Amino acid sequence: MELLVNDLSIRGQFADVGSFRAAIVRLMVMRNVCRKFRFELFCHQNMAHAQVTGSLIMPQVIRFFSQPERSALMQWLTKYGPYWEDYREHDSDDYLECNEEVVTDSAIGEAAFRCLNAGNCQLVSIIPSDWDVSPLMVWLRGSTRGDLEVAVVNHVDIEILEATLRAEQPPIESWKQLEERCCALFTNLKFIASAFDSLVGHPFVPGASQHIIERLGVLDRFRDSFDESGKRTAEGNKLYQDHFTGDKAWFSDSSDAEKQEFRKELTFKHPEKVGESLFCTMHGKVKTPQIRIHFSSPIVA
Numbered sequence: 001m002e003l004l005v006n007d008l009s010i011r012g013q014f015a016d017v018g019s020f021r022a023a024i025v026r027l028m029v030m031r032n033v034c035r036k037f038r039f040e041l042f043c044h045q046n047m048a049h050a051q052v053t054g055s056l057i058m059p060q061v062i063r064f065f066s067q068p069e070r071s072a073l074m075q076w077l078t079k080y081g082p083y084w085e086d087y088r089e090h091d092s093d094d095y096l097e098c099n100e101e102v103v104t105d106s107a108i109g110e111a112a113f114r115c116l117n118a119g120n121c122q123l124v125s126i127i128p129s130d131w132d133v134s135p136l137m138v139w140l141r142g143s144t145r146g147d148l149e150v151a152v153v154n155h156v157d158i159e160i161l162e163a164t165l166r167a168e169q170p171p172i173e174s175w176k177q178l179e180e181r182c183c184a185l186f187t188n189l190k191f192i193a194s195a196f197d198s199l200v201g202h203p204f205v206p207g208a209s210q211h212i213i214e215r216l217g218v219l220d221r222f223r224d225s226f227d228e229s230g231k232r233t234a235e236g237n238k239l240y241q242d243h244f245t246g247d248k249a250w251f252s253d254s255s256d257a258e259k260q261e262f263r264k265e266l267t268f269k270h271p272e273k274v275g276e277s278l279f280c281t282m283h284g285k286v287k288t289p290q291i292r293i294h295f296s297s298p299i300v301a
Contacts, residue, residue, distance in 0.1 A: 001120045001168050002210055003034055004084045004107040005043045006154065009129035010058075012051035017064045020052050023126050024065075024073060030124050030158055031076070037165040038173070040206065041124060042084035044107060048077040087207035087288055089113050091248075095141040099130070103138065108152065112138035115150045117242070117250075118214050122153040124161065132156050144246045171206065175199040178209045185213075186220040189295075190271040199291075208286050215250055215284040215293055218243050222299055253297075254281040266294065 014020040034041045052061045062070045090113035096104045103109040107123060114121035125131040135151035155161040172178050179196040218239060225236030243250045259281055270276040284293035
């Protein structure tokens with residue numbers, strides 16, 4: 001699960017510095033609850049310049065905070081993050097709407113887009129604001145799949161947030177843990193012994209880890225979406241349309257040039273048949289860092 005601060009919940013609605021400080025203190029408590037359960041609360045760097053009151057922006061307001069409060073907030077927003085835009089999945093041309101307002105380029109839009117694409121992404125909103133209910137119903141308009149609506153969990157209550165996190169599996173903190181989690185979760189997939197070796201030695205990136213899980217989750221479900229005659233079920237057709245077609249498909253085939261130039265690199269030992277190999281040109285794509293998940297095709301029952 002991923003948690004994003006709703007940047008639209010700070011946009012000039014506060015009457016004075018005191019009311020904003022109380023809201024930020026509450027947000028920092030919620031961030032500490034996330035960290036207590038080893039989850040990060042992702043923010044957007046633009047929040048450091050948010051409109052707080054009708055006439056004051058963030059840098060002007062935090063001058064009235066205590067030094068420890070000011071330091072903790074600004075180090076989070078401007079120095080350490082983590083920032084969800086580093087792992088952004090939706091584009092500026094995706095038309096996302098909530099409460100008759102365009103939420104493209106916001107945390108609401110990003111969370112909705114991830115949820116629509118097999119992710120588990122939730123929001124944390126500052127209160128008081130216009131976003132004090134849960135869930136938030138978000139529309140993605142004009143996609144290749146038509147108009148889609150999704151409910152995004154929006155946390156405004158500290159106790160409910162803590163209960164939610166307590167019930168979640170602990171977040172993955174290393175590539176080794178990622179391998180163990182994937183092998184345990186995705187029983188419809190067969191992993192070669194060296195499947196995760198290319199990640200070893202590289203810094204662990206939680207966002208990339210989550211996206212690997214999401215893509216493997218789709219492959220695992222797709223592998224199980226065929227009827228007795230070997231034809232795709234309704235869910236299989238939906239997964240194919242959602243993730244294997246279009247400009248933003250998660251999965252695609254290597255180009256003819258890549259197949260020729262990297263034939264050796266695209267050939268892997270068969271996970272079950274000794275002495276045999278598989279030419280795996282189909283792959284899933286993960287950004288930041290660039291990672292490819294190669295798998296055999298065609299996928300059949």
